[in-house]
Amino acid sequence: MAFNIEETLSKLSVIQKIKLLSGLGWWHTEPVEEHGIPSMRMSDGPNGVRGTRFFNGVPSSCFPSSTGLGASFDIDLAYDVGVALGEECRAKGCHILLGPTVNTQRSPLGGRSFESFAEDPTLNGLIAAAYINGVQSKGVSATIKHFVANDQEFERFSISSDVSERALREIYLKPFQLALKHSDPWALMSSYNRVNGVHVSENTWLLDDILRKEWGFKGLIMSDWIGVYSTAESIKAGVDLEMPGPTVMRGKAVERSLAAQKLFISDIDDRARKVLELLQKAYASGIPFNAPEEGVDTPELRKLLRKAAADSIVLLKNEKNLLPLTSESKVRSIAVIGPNAKYAFSSGGGSARLLESYTVTPLHGIEAGAKEFGLDVKFALGATTHKLNPLLDPYITLRDGSGKGALLEFWNESPADGFATTQTNLTDGLKPCVWSCTTKVSNCVLLDGVDESKVEKDCFLRYSTVFTPEESGTYEFSLTLAGSGNLFFENKLIIDLSTAPTPGDYFMGLGTAEVKVQVPGLKAGQGYLLEVRANNHDYVKQVPIIPNWGGLRLGAVKVVEPEDALKEAIDLAKSTDVAILVVGLNHDWESEGYDRPDLELPGLTNRLVSGVLKANPRTIVVNQSGSAVTFPWINEAPTVLQAFYGGNELGNGIADVLFGKVNPSAKLSLTFPKRLEDVPSYPSYGSKGQEHGKILYNEGVFVGYRGYQVKNLTPMFPFGFGLSYSTFEYSALKCSEISAEGKFTVSFTIKNTSNVDGREVAQIYISDDEASLPRPQRELKGFKKVALKAGESRSVDVGLDREALGFFDERRGEWIAEKGTFSVLVGASSEDVKLKESVDLKNSLTWRGL
Missing domain, CATH: 3.40.50.1700 (Glycoside hydrolase family 3 C-terminal domain)
Known part of the structure; x- marks a missing residue:
């Protein structure tokens, strides 16, 4: 279907344009059907395509975590994974994949460190670019995230990442910049946090001056989920789409901002146009709208x-x-x-x-x-x-014996007196439920997957199943709730979470702590009835901006004496x-x-x-x-x-x-230290490192292996380290002259000196021997994965450009590669340098942009 953006935009009323600037539920954009604007679908990545459901969704392929894919140092593999993710998106009717994540791993303590590819911006950015190219080859939009300096989970909605512009440019913005240089992501997600005091979602300097004007990004900018905290400011800064819906910061608030002339129609047009541009790509992809979701298994x-x-x-x-x-x-x-x-x-x-x-x-x-x-x-x-008791999933069956899993029932009013309290009468004399479903999981995150036409958000629920242990013995059962309620074993109350439950980390820190109780004498192969009765009233009151029905997590493990x-x-x-x-x-x-x-x-x-x-x-x-x-x-x-x-x-x-x-x-895509105190960001990280709502990035550009080298600290295992069943020999390093534009080629030979076929990741590091300011001892600027038969030799060429030589000059607000001598180091890791050669840059280079 042909879709003309400007013609469509001209036909939309102001209210319809505003509608486009926020999401429809968790995973869709708002439609304007009378003007041929359907609802685009998106899904979480980065290592799989969940689809539109947290609860009872269509099963998906799960690829290795991003740190694992980064450790492959394999551009071709990253592309192939991207293609496979794109194909699964198509099967699930998904137009937008919410990945890849390229936040630099400032500390291994980060709760989401596994979601990013590396502690090094070059590896991070180049693997991300290949992933993006693979996803988008299937007509699916990739969404690079979380822009930028979103490096810890502690106070992630409010924390300010206070970082110098040089470090921001060279370390934290760099993987985004490289990904944009080597691919063309159609979407980008802004991060939750502040950078130097200003929330990214309203940071004009980051989103407009750097991302759009300096780098030329043409795609859509969406917020992280509930990551918009303003109306006029976020729209002026360039956030096109507030997610999820229903809107909190847009809608009527935009109308009021227009009336106050804090915003103008041209601002709304700029944002709505980006949504329509992505929609044009969705039309071109041929992925149907509102399609049924299917899995892929070939x-x-x-x-x-x-x-x-x-x-x-x-x-x-x-x-x-x-x-x-x-x-x-x-x-x-x-x-x-x-x-x-x-x-x-x-x-x-x-x-x-x-x-x-x-x-x-x-x-x-x-x-x-x-x-x-x-x-x-x-x-x-x-x-x-x-940390939490293992889930029951492999060991649960329906009470009626019809298959694996559990029955989940919902009521809008209490189906019996004392239903979700310790005084509950455990007979089945309950009012008929308004809706029910079966599930194969014992971790029910009820953010979706419930028939909202029948079940109100403030509801009562019962989860019932038969647990059959593999081994005889004493078992420890556990329950965690987003709400309040109790767990019954064979019609006997064993866990009380209805009487002043202790808060915990479950459900974004708004659920209960896990409560555990031991039940002795279970016999292998015998079924035992488990039943959770709960209501989510207190939980729903805490999170009105996130529509959901609460949730539960039920676990069990055989008790073993540690010794x-x-x-x-x-x-x-x-x-x-x-x-x-x-x-x-x-x-x-x-x-x-x-x-x-x-x-x-x-x-x-x-x-x-x-x-x-x-x-x-x-x-x-x-x-x-x-x-x-x-x-x-x-x-x-x-x-x-x-x-x-x-x-x-x-x-x-x-x-x-x-x-x-x-x-x-x-x-290794990240350094393994001998102790926490050796990590370059220590102690300025997380809850113990924050200073009244901000985190000071005191290590500057000396992140990851750069920090260990400048302090002469030996890690347990360095960045880029990894062995093989083969052995390899490096020789014949040559570097071409650096061109006037800063381009040059590094050439060398690798030989497999073993009797086993293998693959080696050759890494190219650059050292600025005559820098006018402190620079890392060496920085990864290129790599090549080479497959070699036993005894085989191969010549390797890696092309580099001014990116490999430059640093960011805060005084001038631009990149500079200073004339002088640079060392080119080729090796098997950041610490295992095999070859070294020098190249000369005859004239300094300065630039802005990609």
Whole structure:
């Protein structure tokens, strides 16, 4: 369908134009159907396409977390992942994907650190550009976010990121700038926070002067969800679309601002035009409007998911060449141990979470890989490290026996006296519910997925299911609510959250704390009735601007005595040829909404690792986390892998690396420090680092590996580090002369000196030897992933430009590359420099823009 923007805009009334400037519910734009303007659909990324439902949505493919994809250093893989996400958007009738995230990882404590690609702006920006190009090749808009300096979750709506313009330009704006230079994102999302005292959503300097005028961004700017705090100011600054709907800061407020001449019709036209420009692209894509949502599950997609999982795994140590495990390894038995082995932690928490179409746990992946070699695999938990009790999803069935899951019923009025209190009569003599549904999950985030034509926001609900444990013993049940209510086990009250419940982090910090209770004597294979009765009245009063029906989270775990679990794991490790320890964090520890307090592995993890390492020197440690953690036992561990959150195929990806089907080639996308105090942003970060509503970016441009180098601190593992089953040799570095425009080529040779085919990530760092102000010792400015057969050599060429030489001069308000000598360093990591050469810039260069 042909869609003429200016002709359509001219036909719209002022009220209709204003309507376009805010969302319709959580995931749609407002339509003006009488003028052929349908509602565009959007969906959360960045590692999957959830669709339009938090609750009971269509299952989706989950790719590795962005730190994992960044660790691949693979532009082609990032593009392919983008294409797959674009195809899933099309299947779900989605026109706008809310990703990628490119906020620089200022600290590994950041709750959303796993959502961004790297601590380095070059890696961050170039991987993002490939991802964007892949998504948009399918006619789907990518949305690069969160612009800008949105680097912590503490007070994220109000905190001011107080940062020098130089650091802002070189570190925090740079990945956005590079992504715009190497791709053309059709949308951008402004961040929640302030920058130097001004909220980004009303920051004309950032959104208009830099983004639109200086960089030439032509796309739509939307707010983060409930991230608009003004009317005239946000519209003047350039935020086209307030999300979600219904509007809070626009609508009638815009009409009043027009009457007061704080805004003019031309301002409304400018914003509405951007919405229509994106709509024009949506029409051109051929993606239908208001389409039914479908999943995607093909052999080709599963292959890509598995490749992405394996290629995001970093081999940190392999001192005794224990890996790969092959038929020549003389291994007959394997002990799989650890709290992350039996669960598939596919992604971090918050808006990145989705309902996976399927998952493969590390235990299942290892079992499948071992089966090919006829190896015996046994499992032991070793330690519990969950922050919240594990969900019940695998172990629940409907009361009527018709299938997996639970029944959720809703009433607009209490269906019985004392329904959601401790005095509840547990008979089924309740009034008929106004609406019900089944669900396969025990974490019900009721932001959507409820029939709002029948169920009022202020409602009562009952969640009932049958829990069937795998093992006999005492179980600890837990309940968390957005609202108030109680949990009943076999018609007996066991958890009271109706009498002054303690507040907690659940539901954006407005739900209750998790309450736990132990129930002894459960028998394996026997079903037990669980029932939650609740109302969300108190919760709804707290969050009137976010329409929802509250929610609940129900968990359970078998109670194990910590010392007994440790002993069982250590005894198993002693009795087997090889032990594979799978430990780490999960989506409850790393999530949107809160930051981590420290870099420690939870619970008794470190005791478990140390004990197993002592019991069996042939132990492989697999750590799973979205960001850095500390390993106090690292010197005792000969074999260590970093797995990140690996998506659907996490388990198979780990197994492919362990058993040699895939030669690891990933490199760390962020530094792993020895201790929290070594992190460059320490202590000016998070709740303990804030100064009356602001965070001082005291480290300036010395973020990530730059900070370790300038302070001469040795990290546990440096940025860009990663081993392979192959070995590589670098030679013959040559650099062309720098052209008048600042372009030059770095050429060198890489040889695979092993008898194993492999891939190497060659990294190009630049050092300004004659800078007029303090600069990092070296900065990543290019990289190339090279596949080499055993014994093969290949010449590598990497083109660089003035971006590789310049810094931002705050005095002049422009970029400058000063004439003089620069060192070109080529290596296998930020600390492992293999080759060095010098180039001369004959004349200084200055510029603005891309």
